[in-house]
Amino acid sequence: MKTSLTLGGLLLTGTAIFVGQFQATAVPGTGGDGGTAAVGPDVIVGGLPDNSRYAPGTYNGVEYAAMAFGTTSCNIGTQQLQWQPNPSNLHPTIPQNAYRIKNGAIEQIGLGWCKHGFCALQETLCGTCTPAGAGCPTVLGIGCSDPYTSSLNGAQSDLKGRGPINPSTGVFSGTYTDPTAPATLPASLRERVMIARSDLDPAQNAGAIYIAEGMYIHQQDAAAGNDDNNASYRAFTVGATWSTTLGYPITLTGATFQQLPAIFAWQASNPTEVSVKSYDVAGDGRFIIGFRVSNNGNGTWHYEYAVHNLNSDRAGGSFSVPIPAGVNVTNIGFKSPKYFNGEGYSNAAWTATLANGSLTWACEPNTNANANALRWATLYNFRFDADVAPQASLGTATLGLWKDPTATSTATTATLGAQVPGVPPPPPIVGDYNHDGLVNATDLATLLNAWGTAGGDLNSDGTTDASDLSTLLNNWS
Helix, strand or coil: CHHHCCCHHHHCCCCCCCCCCCCCCEECCCCCCCCCCCCCCCEEEEECCCEEEEEEEEECCEEEEEEEECEEEEECCCCCEECCCCCCCCCCEECEEEEEEECCEEEEEEECCEEECCCCCCECCCCCCECCCCCCCCEECECCEEEECHHHHCCHHHEECCCCCCCCCCCCCCCCCCCCCCCCCCCCCCCCEEEEHHHHCCCCCCCCEEEEEEECECHHHHHCCCCCCCEEEEEEEECCCCECCCECCEEEEEEEECCCCCHHHHHHHCCCCCEEEEEECCCCCEEEEEEEEEECCCCCEEEEEEEEECCCCCCEEEEEEECCCCCCEEEEEEECCCCCCCCCCCCCCCEEEEECCEEEEECCCCCCCCCCCECCCEEEEEEEEECCCECCCCEEEEEEECCCCCCCCCCCEEEEEECCECCCCCCCCCCCCCCCCCCCHHHHHHHHHCCCCCCCCCCCCCCCCHHHHHHHHHCCC
16 A cells, blocks of 8 residues: 555655665675576565564463564566556565574564555666656566565555465465454454564573565566575564563664575574575475584584475475484474464474484374465474484485475475484494504503503403403404
8 A cells, every 4th residue: 555655655756765765775695596687577575674563462371562574675687577456466475574593593483474565666776777657557667676664564454364375386366365363363463473572572582683584476476487586684673671552672773685585694693503505396496494503512412404485385294304323312392483363274383203214393294284384484493402413414304395296396305405413433342442443452462561450441340350351352353
């Protein structure tokens, strides 16, 4: 509803607006495409310029904040992009997400419904604009940008659920019906980015980094093969004082990192330990895995994985990490964002099973259409401790695809390169005093030189004698 923009709606036709472009500085990215020029229409989030807060509320005994983020789109491609309003489906849908980086891990702490585009201003955030028309036409011109302020993206009358949208193709029905939110869900929270107060409370989250993410889904963009660079992120800070009318103060900081989803902020926060890699499912969409392995300092290592479904319609239904024989695994964990708005999706944690050489997390099969699958524009966490360091080279984790194969996407799994536990070292050989893997004359000399003392004792009887000599000879290499 751009026509309802106070002040801006009257002034946008010929000049860059302040609302929606102020502080919309950006760091260009390539979205993993190597920086090649986009042929055809190519919509990205050029800026995340502002945020809005709404009255907090309590749901199922938990207090939540509600917010929305502004998104300024850019068409960086070589063709115009349709921006027809509902009931047409030739317009973008715009989901919003929030994340927190804390204690070495990134977690998604909130997700909102999708704003539906209806007309496009012709501005210049991302460079030279060739306008598709005057005012706010239903086409975004080549090189042009279009601002949607946070108040627009948070207007519940223009928000619709994610479920009916195919993120891989961008196709949806412009007339799809939203589910009914639970009656006990406060109206101010519905459809917006809901975040538990405890996930924002500065007293409980010292040192945390917060990330806002916006994304555009459009069928023309997808058909042109330009849909893997549609998400961008920007950091925000959280003020100390909770307001009963607006929650915590939120301040967007720094630049918008264009064409990079929020998981890349995790890597940016710790580039020496965190790696992020993208994997495409043929005929479907893209998953992105991030991983970090850290030494706990007590003989164990912490393995942290984040898997982001950027735009796969098949979704993720299981995640497996190989565990070699003899490796002890503890502190197994899982985290996913929660659904609240009546979609019917389960919030049940995935079940972890250690068997057949793998640690596997899995949700319910797709015979339950509302299982907690790893759907598009969401990030799930998988973690554990192990008593061995990671192997020297990357191993492979396996993501099971949740929806059944299709004519264009026949795979059932995606293989994701990641750090995985190495093979535990063999137990020490009794009698191998110098730990070179052999029991030989060098070790025999050590035993004889310690004869009658405790220095070469192999059977813990306090002295080096014939019993120890017999043990050594029995293990002779």
